[in-house]
Amino acid sequence: MSKLNKQFTLILFLICIASAFYINFNIPATWVESQLRYQTYTDAEGNWMYRAAGKTIAIDNIVAYQDSELSQQALDKLSGAPSIKQQWVSLPTDANITAEEVAANLVLLKADFHFGIWSLLPAFIAIVLCLLTREPLVALASGIVVGAIMLGQFDILNLVLIPTIGTTNAASILILYLWLLGGLMGIWAKTGAAQAFADYMSLHYVKGPRSAKVVTWFLGIIFFQGGTMSTVLVGTTVKPLADKAGVSHEELSYVVDSTASPVASLIAFNAWPAYIQGFLFIPGVAFLATESDRIAFFFASVPLSFYAIFAIIGTLLLSLNITTFSGPLLKRANLRASTTGELDAPNASPIAAKELHSAQSAPGYKAHVLEFILPLVSLILVAIVSHFVMGSPQIHWAFASALLLSIIIALYKGIGLSAVLDGFGNGLKGVVVASVILMLALTIGMLSKQLGGGIYLVESLGAQIPFWCLPVILQLMTMLIAFSTGTSWGTYAIAFPLALPLAWTIAQTQGLAHPELYLMVCFATVLNGSVYGDQCSPISDTTILSSMTTGCDLMDHVKSQIIPATYAATLAALCWTLTVVFFA
Template structure:
């Protein structure tokens, strides 16, 4: 079987474009991803049906069994989803979710406050984007439902805090990964006058998209600046339609469950608190073991850099489920009710698992096509240096959008950005790498095949394409003002001038949003 690379061909863009366009037009995510996968496989095998079938079988098998062993990352993530579904359903059956909603109605007086609380929780739970989206969604959903906030708005709140917070937090799975990449890049170019962590911290104010995505989220939530599809969903939610029921039950929903009348708020916060604490412990423990294996001293950043995120999520969820079961037994729920909740909770995660499996498959196909390398190659050539920060932002966004992975985009484009800067203006290396980080998060926010976007939909129990289409206008607004900031920064060489430009454009964007929202 001969596999053909398309690193030098625009044909490598065909599978993701087909999948994304079909998903938006048909709103059938699995079918669209499936078509994109088939086109990609046929391209790789030169349209040989036999070879295409063989390669696809290998790719699907690799989701579970890869390089002679279990694909532990995928299995742990899928296991975490199932366990979290069980925890959520059991909390619902116990009546704890309703008790929290009742508590919220007494202490949180407005829809605005419910959204602010969700945003604060999203910022506080910053250790990992998967964890953020799913756990904060489980906590906030009963409260946002009570105040008739659409599931699409909840998904936007989750997604626009998860990645932006993680990408600017050094003590997170994202931050540790980026710091490790930066360390390798600085060592390659012999840059010794700044440390890895110091370079990361210095890049935070240059990450325009992450900063202004968070800022825009605050204003949209606080002042209800709902435009486009989001406005339609919010209007429907006020009528009691939290999600589009004509499209079926969204992932993560447990609508078949009966809630007990004896629920307590602690039945929600104790299991989730144990889940958070246990996950953090396992992340630090696995990172410490990896450091010890390398005979390195323990450090917080080092532990997060080498931590096994997937297994930590899974074992943390096991601890959370164990505590939830103990509380359910103490509450004297019947074994039948407990078993029913566990079954329905696991089953509620199946739609998200199917989408994730298809997304992983197309990501693997796109990786073999070398779509990311083709996108990165577009940055080379005779582009004026002053334009490069903005160009890198756009290309990183398109790469993450096409491949569905911001981490993969980091790995491909950060070294390219550094090479370009070192070739002419070394002082612009950090701003250009920050533009790559910024663009990658933007592309990840817009992509229907991004795992973070998928899991934000799941955490909110929102139909996936509804989340993509409602978040897109806000993501594009922040992207446009970020491009303006990077253009000014590129021509002036001043980060302050770039930030100031973003601030001015942000005010203009708010005025436009307010005018549109009031029409």
């Protein structure tokens, strides 16, 4: 980085710090009512209950909406924060309504706040510094400092970092990505199992860069669970064979990342429909009344997921070496790898240690291809079986079974315990930086959610928007929210409960002939816009893991992927607009 660039970066950071202090002391928070809807019912004793996260919970102290401290009218009169965080309320209704209508009018009120456009400042500084410095640790830490100051949490270590590290999500990251994934990759490097797999695939199936990328694309389609599991599984599997075939790391990480969440939203036989349906209830809309209705609505909307369709087609074209729609950076990476054999750009700094991606077999030990395939099969089987038995794939169990099986095979073949421990230790070292980046990304995502940037963006919309504009506005809004927070599922929780009622109101007030189709289009724009933002964000876990498992520089992956992803998003926006104009 040049001296001028360093000076500009420092000045920008100081300006953001000063702005954060100004916001904390001078900008009052705007409080906004949030309504959360759950499946509510009465038990045998007549007590109200609701289901959330697979649990049945009693509802106590239901009050009338107009009497709640968390109603928007009451929040507008507050000079500070409300005294309660959430409250069950009964929405105003007619006197003569059925029991089902009573249940539909019970909502959980919560109060969230934002600082207007300032709420986007932490994500803004983190993303800009990522682009300027190419140092994600520095960029994420800077965003965390700015966000903590805005919230008045000046003891950043005790009030921000330690509480985040102590959460279940953080523990999950450390166990899965530091111990299990790092250990597995370390064992494979130590035994040479990954290299044996690459040699086998190169001998029988992979004859060059194109076939290696096609295999990667095909595995991305097969592993349609989406999110971190698909990214890690595909990236870890194809890395050795793609390196041997001479595939640039930018191309490889793009194919891995763009066949994770886009595929999961299309081949949705996974956890996505069950999670998302909880946000789709709209009062008075009969075809969204029950959980099964909302899941059916999800699947009916799949053909309208134009971004996911174009993203997957784009990765297939690149895999076939058709780079017309790949953008200049991926074209350059393709040319560099084919002419010079260099898989990384000259100034690249991969976030996974090099020793993970090169064989360091113990003396006299010869690995067999099954030492790679059997743990992989174990991983997939445990994930699939646990998904059907427990309702969701137990990713930790899956990776733990693969790691344990790899260790047992290595010990059985006589590698020696000290060599196994050495490989395991090297694996941990290789993913430490990536794990820290994931932790910081989790922290800044939590800060961004607390600051209410997504709520501010959604609140800025009005019901007077022309119907044909709304799908693209929702797409752009969710793209920005997910890009700023690094999470698609978090964006769904913010956007769906606000966007879909708005879409239904516009469909009714502007007299659309096919309001259900219009609602399906708006649903698809939120679903796909969030996937785009998550996929392209440098603070997203899937983006970081795609870079780590493929050995790519994080910012090289971000900058090269965002161009073809934007092509796909632009085509999708055109398709959604034409659909509502001609068919809604």
